[in-house]
Amino acid sequence: MNPSAQPSRRPERPWFSSGPTAKRPGWSPDALAGALVGRGIRAPSALARVQQSVDLTRQVLGIPDDFRVALIPGSDTGAVEAALWNMLGERPVQVLDFENFGHTWAEDVVKHLKIDAEVLKAPYGQVPDLSKVRPDADLVFPWNGTTSGVRMPGPGFIAADRTGLTICDATSAAFAMDLPWDRLDVTTFSFQKALGGEAGIGFMVLSPRAVERLNTFDPGRSIPKVLRLRKDGRADEAIFEGALINTFSLLTVEDWLDGLRWAARVGGVPELIRRTQSNFEILSEWVARTPWIDFLAADPTVRSETSVCLQFVDPRVTGLDDQERTAFVKRFCSALEREGVALDIAGHRSAPPGLRVWCGCTVDAADVEALTPWLDWAFAASMVEPQPA
Incomplete structure (x- = not known):
């Protein structure tokens, strides 16, 4: 391919970042016009x-x-940390560590909370051995590995009659994948993921079993105010009745409401999942016909449909050392950014050098279709040796 032969069609919205993700179609700052700016956060x-x-x-x-x-x-992050600090220590703990955030939760549990947890590890692109999950242990895990392109294959590894709690980081799964509420005791996500909200606020969902843990278990550790879920030895009911632990941005809340209204208007979670699947299938078809790229997750049953992580498999790239591969990815992504056709698609800094393309519901299928020829163009352009300055 001639690197100078650029595709004629460009994505209308080049936002493929994995967080904050693309705004919903048609969004503009006018969506925030009704925000209660300048009001006290506790005003009625x-x-x-x-x-x-x-x-x-x-x-x-x-x-x-x-x-x-x-x-x-x-x-x-705040929502997961609040769950860990307030709830763990009553029984054995297991953590699934297969990407950056699962690794972070494992380190927090073992190194900071000083809990002798069992950490079930897997390299990027794989899931741990889920047959080792114990129903009597508390389990901490991401449903979707945002940095590895791997998701849970389904809820079957979680026992319906478990006695431990499941603490699920669902931040890149909520609104894009089916979440089995009957198997999840603490579920967290953030505004800036699947619906393209602004950053800074976490959402926590607690099952009755999780509330019972708060009401009956004293972790015996000092907990910072911004993570504190208990008061006078029980769950702080005010927090779960709309009170805020600290001051939030009402612009952010208004933006979240706008995304939610769009989600409800287009058909709710079933339609959001359909849009995500459509985007993923378009990208998957391109991967299948492109010899120099492949999924980081080899097993199709655990591939993420939202944060799609890709690796270069061309020998001219795989033969490079880590520093050279990182430089190649930077060159590849910079070429796309200069053309304004794909922004922020380099893999996470902790992951193997590669690409990460968000295919969640706020991205339009037409833009994914328009993106793929530009990926071919960027690869050809990046294979040209850079000239000395």
């Missing part, structure tokens, strides 16, 4: 707006009526 109207965002999230996701929900500072 502001609290009503926050509660509206909670109620609509519950509605769109189909969260069971007896599950409790709360907004947590610090995005998904």
Whole structure:
């Protein structure tokens, strides 16, 4: 391919970042016009707006009526940390470590909480041996490995009659994959993932079993205020009734409401999953016909449909050392960014050098179709040796 022969068609929206992700189609700053800026976060109207965002999230996701929900500072990270610090230590703990965030949770549990947890590891592109998951242990895991392009194959590895809690980081799975609420006790995600919200706020969903843990178990450790879920020895009911642990941006809340209204308008989670699958299938068809690229996840049953991670398999790239491969990926992505056709698609810094293309529901299938010829162009252009300055 002649690297100067650029494709004639460009993606209308070049946003393929894995977080913050693309805004919903048609979004503009006008969507924030009704935000209660300048109002106190505990003003009745502001609290009503926050509660509206909670109620609509519950509605769109189909969260069971007896599950409790709360907004947590610090995005998904804050929500996961709050669960770990408040709930772990009552029984044995297992952590699934197969990508950057699962690894982070494993380190937090073992090194910072000083819990002698069993860490079930797998390299990037694979899942751990799920047959080793114990029903009597608390389990901490990502449903979808945002940095590895790997997701859970389904809920079968979680026992319906488990006695331990499941703490699930679902930040790149919620609104794009079916979540089995009957198998999840603590589920977390963030505004800036699947619906393209602004960053900074985490969402926590607790089953009745998780609430019971808060009510009956004292972890015996000091917990920072922004992570504290208990008060006077029980779950802090105010947090689960719309009170906020600290001050949130009402612009962010308004933006989240806008994304939720769009999700409800287009058909809810079934349509969001369909849009995601359509995007993933377009990219998958391109991978199948392109000899120099492949999925990082070899097993198709665990490939993520949202954060699609790809590796270069051309011998001219695989023969490079790590530093040279990293430089190649940077050259590849920079060529696309200069043309304004694909922004922020380099793999996560902790992952093997490669690409990561977000195919979630806020991305349009037509833009994924338009992207693929540009990926071919960028590869050809990047194979040309850079000239000395």
